[in-house]
Amino acid sequence: MSRARNIKPGFFKNDRLADCEPLARILFVGLWCEADREGRLEDRPKRLKAEYLCYDECDIDSLLDQLTNGEFIVRYSVDGRKYIQILAFKKHQNPHVKEGASTIPAPDEHGASTVLAGLIPDSPFLIPDSIPTPTVPASGDDHVVAVVLAAYHEALPNCEHVNVRTPKRCKRIQVADKLAKSICAQQGWPYERAEFWSAYFAECATDPWMRGDIPNPKNPRWRQNLDVLIAEDRFAGVMDRAISNMQRSNA
8 A cells, every 4th residue: 555755855956866866766666665663664576666656667676686786675574575675764754643554574673684874864875985994803714805995995095885784795795705715715815705806896996997986978977886897707807917916926
């Protein structure tokens, strides 16, 4: 059941949302109307298209992925059922007092917790510079993510700051970390996580495009970002270059 929601002027000027396609922005508003009082809804792309973009030819999954990558929503599953959590929903919506309680489990109750931080007062989005470098936990998956993010933010300050640790992004970081371990094992190197990722992002920083100095002429709002730099093909290229440089210097 659709519900009446608020929309604020800051929505139209948010440069992070501008990186999404126009239909993704419209869909985002539709998600507010579909969500319950906690900002949760079922992740049913066909139903969402029929309800909010019925006149448009589009790939709803792709639009939802754009909102996920932009860190506006989290897609998660519980007991085989798929859901969406709209981030910062309760900060900027005022559900009617008679609106029923949510019957959808929260993502943070099922291993999909999300870190939220400072908010623009009149906009439902995050302020990048308000997020400090994370404190590194002692162990576990959170430790892996925190180490990689700390090295990335220190070495590449001109790249896009990671504000929210979505489950999808954390998974990408963990996959990249496993690949790093594998390469170190192949080369006979000990794997010291913090040292490796500091060296990896320092290698990225030697390239103007990877360190974020070269803009995208087709999208001036785009900024170099972590997802690009740890993608498997990019990772392999950086490591091949670093290993070649080491071999030449030792020759």
